[in-house]
Amino acid sequence: MKTNRKLRFQLFMQNSVFVLLFLALIFLLGYLSHEYHVAQDITQSSRNTLTEGSVNVLKQMKGPVEITVFVSKDEAYRKTINDFISRYQRSKPDIKITWVNPAEEPKLAQDAGIKAEGELVVDFNKRTEHLTPPYVEQDMTNLLVRLSRTNQRAVMYLDGHGERNLIGIKNHDLGEFGRQLQKKGFKLANPDLTIAQGVPTNGAMLVIASPQVDVSEVEAKKIKEYLDAGGNLLWLLDDENTHGLQNIAEYLGLEITPGMVIDLTSAQYGADSKIAFASQYGEHPITKNFMLRTLFPEARMLDARGTDENGWQVSHLVEVAPNGWLETGKIDGKVSFDDKKDIHGPINVAVAMERKYGKKGQRVVVVGNGNFLSNTFVGNGGNLDLGINIVNWLAGDDNLITIQPKPLKDVNISIPKEGWGHFAAQVVFIPVFGVSLGLFQFILPLALLVAGVSIWWRRRKA
Structure with missing residues (x-):
């Protein structure tokens, strides 16, 4: 086709x-990438993004956070620190970082x-608050929770x-739970009611964790x-x-039904039938959006009556064993449901009570069950999360009720010792004679080249 001035002008x-x-498209894409940030974490344990608990804590923090490093x-070290803090900045942009070199400013350090x-x-x-390396999300989020907490009263x-002792180390004690409470900014106190004039009123709550002998009339x-x-009171029975x-x-209108909960579905998890798993949670701030599985070994059925007096x-918090029952007879050996004596599940095992008292509310x-917070079982499922939520609610820190962050697990690659799996691992990962023959590091790029x-x-010769 012949070209003329008009055609050249049109092409130009x-x-x-x-x-x-x-x-214009490049400029627009640059502007959008600057204004809007979208990220997707595809790692197996989502280690590049925050857990739901950390995000919820950040949402409750009103005002800027200043971090001096x-x-x-x-x-390289600064980049590692910045990457860690950036995960929090994505959820809370007003987190500011200041870098200080201790060698240049020793007085400031x-x-x-x-x-x-x-x-x-x-x-x-x-x-x-201070945080020292190594940096872990759970430690950082606990630090932010402590800074957010306005109520510093003691858990008595x-x-x-x-x-069950909140600082005890035996299996049935609550020492690990007490340690987690301290990490969340709570203080622990142990008033001696045999000599004290009364339970201190400046505490956040009193915890009665399954006495084994009778409390004296004076203490009661x-x-x-x-x-x-x-x-406020937390009572574990x-x-x-x-x-x-x-x-x-x-005084609380409490009704305790004799017997122990039996949950045969616990066998699916390789557990004893005396360990009851929660099936559903009540409508309450403690259990709002709570979807973790909790377990209650040797749980008891209870309820409470709210009256005008x-x-x-009263709110029901936890129901367990929908396919189980409350065994009212002796438990020795194999048990079976007796429709004349036993009570079919689901069984309620926890209640929350609230009433107005002067200008402030009172909560119980x-x-x-005390076992679910014991050193043996507190780390199972959502037991710790439920316990922390209960204490936060009793302390009046409703805005800190959330699912707690979990430590992220490392995933290790196991290399087979023989067979094709071993050969493939040698090709992909293992250096030979000091030189890496890694498939993705050298062989594949070289093959593409x-x-x-x-x-x-071939196209040039065609």
């Missing part, structure tokens, strides 16, 4: 418009009390009657007076015996 205009549109000018290379100083609402626990009276004064606290049960509003939670040159050469 077409090409010019194409170039302008192409540049005391680290040398090692660019000394005044901040820096003891380790890479130490973080986190400031929020005029409160400060009754002791001296064989209770002081606990009753504490409740009369608007105190291991059986229908209240051990000297019957007056407290009556006591003023309690009673659980027909040879194929590309070959195709180019």
